[in-house]
Amino acid sequence: MDIVPEITRKSITRLINDGKRADGRAFDERRDIFIEPNVIDKAEGSARVKLGDTQVIVGVKPTIGEPFADTPNLGVLMTNCELLPMAAPGFEPGPPSPESIELARVVDRGIRESELVDLEKLCIEEGKKVWMLFIDLHVIDYDGNLFDCANLAVMSALLNTKLPVAEYIDDEVVLSEDETMDLPVRDKLALSTFVKIGNGLILDPSLEEEEILDARITIGVTDEGNHICSMQKGGEEPxxxxxxxxxxxxxxxxxxxxxxYLD
Known part of the structure; x- marks a missing residue:
């Protein structure tokens, strides 16, 4: 191992074992949060979120398609993630990396398991036509804790998504040119990521804290239902x-x- 990371590891671990963090935050304190909705003109829903120096932009693009055979009355939701090379030296162009796949899956699982989007209301004609939502995550700046930042961006984007009113007439979908409906969002999801370093468990890890973590856990909690809907474990230690x-x-x-912050 390179000598500089080892020195950094020991320094940060020593601080945490003493009850302190390198940036002065308490163990249960998040960095500053900034949310800007409606940042993409051509998307039906979008948002930009900054969590400290980590920054994610999300766009929601709906289209009309056929439902899955086993869920003929439910709309379809798909989440994709792109880690842009300009966000961090370790991000490279090309096929999705394991990190981008994990990020998309964690966010997607939270949305599905919390049932925060009423997929039944995205059905236009059962068994024939439904709304399909494509959620695209773009990481602009990476300074730790992409899970929580991306989830906030997705939540904000979903909350401001509007769909054209659609009717099924003579085997065709007719979209209103001037009437829209809000995306049927019936709950909110809070994603909280913790890392274990030394003897301490800390919330909202920075990049340097993520780089030396022993273990990581991300917990999804619903607002209205007030229950745990998802968990993701990372890191090599238990x-x-x-x-x-x-x-x-x-x-x-x-x-x-x-x-x-979503209000």
Whole structure:
């Protein structure tokens, strides 16, 4: 291992074992959050979110297609992610990397398992035509904790997405030219990511904290339902039962403050 990362690892770990973080935050403190909705004119829903120096832009693009055979009355939702090379030296152009696939899947799972989008209301004609939502995530700047930042961007984009009113007439879908409907979003999702370094469990890791983590856990908590809908474990080391319970407790405790930015 290179000598500089090893020195950094020991320095940050020593700080955390002493109850401190390199940037001065408390263990349960997030970085500053900034949300700007409607940033893409040609998307029906979009948002830009900054979490510290991490920045993600999300666009929602609907189209009309056929439902899946096993869910003829449900709309379709697909999430894609692109880690732009300008965001970080380690991101490269080409096929999706394992990191981009994991990010898209974590965000997508949270949306599905929380059932925050009413997919039944995206059905235009059962078994024939439904709305299909394509959610595209673009990482602009990477300074740690892409999961929480991307989820906030997706939530903001979904909340401001509007669809043309659609009718099924004579085996064709007719779209209104001047009447729209809000995307049927019936809940909100708070995603909270924690990392274990040394003896400490910290919320919203920065890039340098992510680079030396022992373990990571991301917890999705719904707003209205107030229940856990998703979890994702990362890192090579295990987490103790107390670590997981502490993370769950903090995810619920900080949920309202995190979701207040969407208002």
């Amino acid at each position: 987490l103790t039962r107390d670590d997981i319970l502490d993370a769950v407790h903090l995810a619920f405790e900080t949920k309202d403050d995190l979701l207040s």
